[in-house]
Amino acid sequence: MFFISHEETGNSSTAIVEIDGALNSETSSDFEHYTSRLAESGIIYLLINSEKINFISSEGIGAVLLLHRKILASGGVVVFFGLSREVSLLFHLLGFDRVIRTTPDREAAVSLAADFASGSGRDSSLPDEPAGKKSAVSDTTKNLTRKDAVKSQNDNQAAFIPFVIECVKCSSPVRVSMKGEHYCPYCSAPFTVSGEGNAIFRINEIESGES
DSSP, rough: EEEEEEOOOOSEEEEEEEEEEEETTTTTTHHHHHHHHHHHHHHEEEEEEEEEEEEEHHHHHHHHHHHHHHHHHOOOOEESSOOHHHHHHHHTTGGGGGGEEESSSSSHHHHHHHHHHGGGGSSSSOOOOTTOOOOOOOOOOOOOGGGGGEEEEETTEEEEEEEEEOOTOOOEEEOOOEEEEETTTOOOOOEOOOOTTTTEEEEEHHHHHHH
């Protein structure tokens, strides 16, 4: 079962969102719809109580990243607090702890949002995501393309932007930080990432390995 609700704090631009259940393919659309409505109503400081989130799938991660970009574009911030050990480890493995702000508890999250609203929170060690940078989890396809993984620099140079894909064999989220040959860390499915940000799973090798 999945429940989501919220309560507003002392100002009309901050809300604490309570989530109970898994954030996966069945619930991520509800999460996205609910939080989008909050953002559209002027709430740009979203504090997500994660104490009862027992699982996050690749679809849930995609919804979190989408919310992060939307709120960031509005000049706000998303803060997850009370992460379980498992979810916290997933955030760390995928590098989300360098993109998404997290705190151990509600009090720290409220304080961080207040600092951010006053301008001082923007000076923290965690950088804001630059405009144009996109991180997303792709659909489960045999050819997972992320053209947004390359960002032009100085008009003639490109820097590789890390992104997340979903393994076509085991459906696990995999963070890619460089081009070249890769293997899924969960099931060892092979795939290749080009400099243009195209992630192509080598289906023939996966199928032959299973036979």
